[in-house]
Amino acid sequence: MLCAIWGDDYSICCCVSATQTGKEMQFFGARANLAKCLTYAISGGVDSKTREQCGPALRPILGDVVTYEEFMPRFMDMMEWLVGVYVNTLNLIHYMHDKYFYEAAELALIDTDVRRTFATGIAGFSHVVDSICAIKYAKVNIIRDDTGFPVNYVTEGDFPRYGNDDDRADEIAVWLLKTFMNMIRKHHTYRKSEPTTSILTITSNVVYGKFTGNMPDGRPDGAPLAPGANPSYGAEKNGLLASLNSVAKLPYEYALDGISNTQTIAPSTLGHNEEERVNTLVGVMDGYFDQGAHHLNVNVFGVEKLIDCMEHPEKEEYANFTIRVSGYAVKFIDLTKEQQLDVIARQAHSKLA
Secondary structure, three states: OHHHHHOOOEEEEEOOEEEEOOOEEEEOOOOEEHHHHHHHHHHOOEOOOOOOEOOOOOOOOOOOEEOHHHHHHHHHHHHHHHHHHHHHHHHHHHHHHHHHHOOHHHHOOOOOOOEEEEEEEEEOHHHHHHHHHHHHHOEEEEEEOOOOOEEEEEEEOOOOOOOOOOHHHHHHHHHHHHHHHHHHHOOOOHHHOEEEEEEOOOOHHHHHHHOOOOOOOOOOOOOOOOOOOOOOOOOOOOOHHHHHHHHHOOOHHHOOOEEOOEEEEOHHHHOOOHHHHHHHHHHHHHHHHHOOOOOOEEEEOOHHHHHHHHHOOOOHHHOOOEEEOOOOEEEHHHOOHHHHHHHHHOOEEOOOO
């Protein structure tokens, strides 16, 4: 997929962001927290953490149940607002950066007629997909405080979740990516740069989650968002292959800044010895990328090793113990305690299918 779009000679400018070597540059931006945007669509733009009117004072959902018919128009309006604020903020940042800290030395290495891309990103992707699935396929009851503000949700009934190769959920995931990107494209971008987006969080999923309240998919207040394009924690029920199939359905042409997928696999899942494990993993990755998938970070170890490393970082064996987080690799002992706990909480696949 990368070669088909970028050619054989390309570089990576940020984690999973492909670029033509020496021919283009990227205006890089932070992520839009679509999970928080979803809660604003229900509350009418009032933040559940601060109770401030942060978004536009659009019509909140006043009933005791979040219906799909009520929710979707509100979510679309709130996302349109968020995208406008997001792009405008990034334009200001990039303008001021060029004005006060123009990177002349770096640009001296790039062609004069440089192609500029405008990188945006999505945080909370899987939680939005699963929450929409809950609203559409189950019954989401609103729990309100004494003032009538929605503080939590109780969902009755089953609903499909992204990460199980279930087209009901995966089609919503594709819709969300395309809708967000098409909204971005409506806006002017600095220096006529070409807008792109990514589903990538690095470690910001922990911070973003800290400032995001309860969600209809069951994610609790303050919990880390699932990283990148990964399914929500605990959502994957049909094994590694089903999870990979779901992510592979996301169209890369709508996320040219990258689709980050990080998976942890127990060694025994892949085989009984090193040769068998290598061959199995090669087959899994070949099948994933044959579907047009973009990126995969693979960790092969048990959760017990992560816990021991967190509790005993002084052990010599952990001095250079490196893991893949979301689009990049890092020494596990260099992560904060919150980030370590987030990695430990992720799905460690014990079955392929």
